[in-house]
Amino acid sequence: MTSEMLAKPMGTNPVVIRRVMAGLRDQGYVRSEKGHGGGWTLACDLSRVTLRDVYVALGSPSVLAMGNRTETPGCLVEQAVNAALGQAFEDAEALLLVRFGEVTLAMLSTDVHERLIARGKSHHLENTHA
Amino acid sequence: MTSEMLAKPMGTNPVVIRRVMAGLRDQGYVRSEKGHGGGWTLACDLSRVTLRDVYVALGSPSVLAMGNRTETPGCLVEQAVNAALGQAFEDAEALLLVRFGEVTLAMLSTDVHERLIARGKSHHLENTHA
DNA sequence: CCATTATGCAACATATGATGTTTCATGAGG
DNA sequence: CCTCATGAAACATCATATGTTGCATAATGG
Numbered sequence A, B: 001m002t003s004e005m006l007a008k009p010m011g012t013n014p015v016v017i018r019r020v021m022a023g024l025r026d027q028g029y030v031r032s033e034k035g036h037g038g039g040w041t042l043a044c045d046l047s048r049v050t051l052r053d054v055y056v057a058l059g060s061p062s063v064l065a066m067g068n069r070t071e072t073p074g075c076l077v078e079q080a081v082n083a084a085l086g087q088a089f090e091d092a093e094a095l096l097l098v099r100f101g102e103v104t105l106a107m108l109s110t111d112v113h114e115r116l117i118a119r120g121k122s123h124h125l126e127n128t129h130a
Numbered sequence C: 001c002c003a004t005t006a007t008g009c010a011a012c013a014t015a016t017g018a019t020g021t022t023t024c025a026t027g028a029g030g
Numbered sequence D: 001c002c003t004c005a006t007g008a009a010a011c012a013t014c015a016t017a018t019g020t021t022g023c024a025t026a027a028t029g030g
Helices: A003-010 A014-026 A051-057 A076-101 A105-119 B003-010 B014-026 B051-057 B076-101 B105-119
Strands: A030-033 A039-042 B030-033 B039-042
Touching: A003 A014, A003 A039, A014 A030, A014 A051, A051 A076, A051 A105, A051 B076, A076 B051, A076 B076, A076 B105, A105 B076, B003 B014, B003 B039, B014 B030, B014 B051, B051 B076, B051 B105
Parallel strands: none
Antiparallel strands: A030 A039, B030 B039
């Protein structure tokens, strides 16, 4: 698949695709080839790569929208809040990462194929996007 | 306390303070008075108000930085991912809210006072910010 | 061997939301 | 009645995410 083939149905730009895929390529999950007939190819066992692996490959962006503003604040109120909620934030983040790690790409692939069948029509990537 | 007295040590603007406090006032946790000698006063029992109450009063902003992009997407891949992670997001959010609900403002107040003593000096709000 | 086609990379543009600022109206004291 | 406070709206600024453009590089296929 070329970046353009991927970008079109997702309604975005080929360069954006390349930016995202770069992380996956660096981890060896996909390979990219230049030139005529080039593009992206899978380079991993889908049953051995989880959404957590993907998450990490993409740079482990923060999963929480809030958290301690400062790790070691001078403000005593902030210190108190950090002490009260710090563990909660860590726990919530850890929970999400564990769940991410329980989902393999193979599971998603299987699910997508089942949904395709359930929809009862033949499809190409192009029209799986409404 | 006036908005200005609160804003200064937090390094922000009085208007920003008013914006935030408006939510707390609407819930009756604080009261505001205009004119000479006016400002903000506490109007609740600190032991009966939790950080979750504050969170809700502030408009329940999303606690997660990610989540389902669409609730009922046409894209089958997105459907599969939503199915795989939707519960995880809900669980993580629920966990955080529960933890928020376990912390009362009274607990924070006590903690702040202990930290004041531990620091071994007398303080005013002005210099509790480093 | 060279035109085509793809990625890689950097720079720039745009959109969005959070935060900060200004201004004016209103009300409460002294 | 002058001062000082909040309330509200409009505007400015900033940071980030996303999208776009341009060009270099590499590989294929005719």
